[in-house]
Amino acid sequence: MAADKERGVEWRINLGDGTSRVVEAESRFGLQRFLSKVGGFFQRAWRIGVNEPKKSIHCVKVGVALSLVSLFYYMRPLYEGVGGNAMWAVMTVVVVFEYTVGATLSKSVNRATGTLLAGALGVGVHWVASHAGERFEPIILQASVFLLATAATFSRFIPSIKARFDYGAMIFILTFSLISVSGYRVEKLFEMAHHRLSTIAIGTSICIITTIVFCPVWAGTELHNLIINNMGKLSDSLDGCVADYFSSNSETSDKTLQGYKCALNSKAAEESLANFARWEPAHGKFNFGHPWSEYVKVGASLRNCAYCIEALNGSMNSKAKVSDVFKKHFGNICVRLSNKSSAVLKELAVVMSTMKKPTKIDFMVEEMKSAVQELENALKSLSKQSIQTAMAKAGEVVTLVEVVPLVTVSSLLIEIAARTEKLAGTVNGVAEKAEFEAETAEEAKKGQKSKGGNKIGQEDEEDKAMKTLQKV
């Protein structure tokens, strides 16, 4: 900056009165900071647009739906300005159009039902009030607004209603209040109700058609993919963190290691997607009435595994010294167990994504259990004899405290295996309730082959483990 000034370079702002002022360093940096902030914002926005094209497409779809509804009213000028009915159609499109088909359907049905119910009730109350005499009319109307608004608001706190009919309850309050506040006669109300319902019908149909016809985003498919992705990520981070711990030349990327965190934080997303998915008609591999609530259970089981992986990650990062001898001794067995567990997780992801009846899972769970047994045996053999032998062979001093982190890691791996088994149970539940297809003979054959392949791989691993043990 000093150099700038010496060379006579200055930042000047031209003021309105023809003079100009040198921009001081601080405000210049302030401006720079502001510009870089704005730049950063647009960069982030651009990244979202590029990485998630579905979202960009959704935005275009909203634009299309709004253009359609306004075109509809340009071509059929049956409205009288913003106060007229066109407004309700436009409003319906803006409010109802959501990212997923399920959410759009849910809001459409809620809006239509809420309006219909409140309309019927409103006309009824209006009729009663108008027959009750001029003095009681406002009292009856006010009291009914107060009572129904209170009751409908309360219903929004009840979890089962909140999950499915929250928006409907709001529309109910809105419509009922509007009808009560309006000073119309009952005949005029009928006419108005007819108009409103027809505009809502126009708005919702435009939304539903746009959302289903152009690149639909199904809540069910999103939920399905979310669960499968989380399974994959969990499997990868389990593999990665165990490998990193036991082998000095393995370096898993941080992104892979932290993958399990996605499962930790996806509870809310899973539940809302499951709620929306119920409204969706048959699409892709999913029928109407697909057991989406079972997916939520799978998600919960998955999160249970993720908690344990979190603890595993934590205990692996602790600085406690671990004896190299025992690290080698346990390494192979632990890596084997974690491989088996992550293989089960991967296979479960395959079962979910292909929606075929699980055939290999039982076998793989058994393999995992035998790896657990092996680890437990290794822990058992951790008697003073073996420690002494190991010490003598390695020629180094090993105190028992140096085994503590290994014991913890082993226990957590055993716990993860137990939770993975439970997860396999919930996936079985989905397979039963969703009536996953059985594998065809050809596929089964392929499966058999790859199972054979696994077996060979496994023997190789066992050989390696034995050799390492003998070396120790």
Added chain:
Amino acid sequence: MAADKERGVEWRINLGDGTSRVVEAESRFGLQRFLSKVGGFFQRAWRIGVNEPKKSIHCVKVGVALSLVSLFYYMRPLYEGVGGNAMWAVMTVVVVFEYTVGATLSKSVNRATGTLLAGALGVGVHWVASHAGERFEPIILQASVFLLATAATFSRFIPSIKARFDYGAMIFILTFSLISVSGYRVEKLFEMAHHRLSTIAIGTSICIITTIVFCPVWAGTELHNLIINNMGKLSDSLDGCVADYFSSNSETSDKTLQGYKCALNSKAAEESLANFARWEPAHGKFNFGHPWSEYVKVGASLRNCAYCIEALNGSMNSKAKVSDVFKKHFGNICVRLSNKSSAVLKELAVVMSTMKKPTKIDFMVEEMKSAVQELENALKSLSKQSIQTAMAKAGEVVTLVEVVPLVTVSSLLIEIAARTEKLAGTVNGVAEKAEFEAETAEEAKKGQKSKGGNKIGQEDEEDKAMKTLQKV
């Protein structure tokens, strides 16, 4: 039922044509089941109302606000039916009135700003379009609706905007589309804009006054209490599960044991409350601009502890046999450590709730660390010597595998202590940023006394631990 029939008791339904039909067992049970379902629903609803009076009060407040706005229009009949302006005020109240003050304020500001911005832009585009000739007018209007709707929808996907201005973006799209679809001249638009803004002002002020004057529910206070409650629950379940594991006569209720699950699942609630709390003016102990984002960090640290407690709970439920001798040997030390950790958690909750500068925390964290050290020493002393001695004294056969669960529990307790220390750091961050007051001399004195009390209690505990050790 057979008895019913013998005694001639039957369930009959009277049909419209004067005959009656015996209700068959199945449909009778169907009816019963339906009635019991409805009954159960109302029971649950009643329980929500009784257990959370704040929610019931909120419902009454919505009723009051709606009555107020409709009363306003009854008394000043300056509207022409539902199509008129009254509608906008009613709609504003229904849509904007939220459970917490912060949410209501956020929605009010969003609604007003969105309408204002879109109105100004809409009038501008309208003016340009009307000067572009009859042929280009609809094209310009349509294109602007499409482009702005697409852009505004996209902005709702950007996390920083979604958190604060989601509703405003929606209102922006809505208002802009309405103005474009309306066939009004620019002068008429100004008049309309004036009306709409004034009705929105009426609606939002009624909402804000009602929500602040009658039993306000502040998002900030809710967040504050949520964090403090979660700390308390975490502390209780840590204490409870360690006590249950090591002592056969301790029975903690399931509710206490599972308390940590509240912390696991409150991420979404914490984040949305923090977002709303920013909008709130000074209330109670909180100034405007209270560092609510720091509370979210505390929540995250708390959840980190909770993950570990989850794993601890899991490993304590495992069926692995544990040697009684070692259970006794470790029991006291583990219980001591868990007591120290839970005491830190409780004290952190006290710091947060009194908003006084933490004075005891450092001391208590040191105590906790020395308990960790003690446990680590105990683990170190778990050499073959001590095992042999213990075996000889107890006269029972102990294999090392029976120590494995204890080692795991100990490691997890040490990890929990480490995470509790980190939590203390984040609470310190809150204390600094929120400028918690220092303790007065009198309070400090009290604190000193209770610290002394703690010390005595601690010595007692240590005595007990020593005695148990000697017995072993």
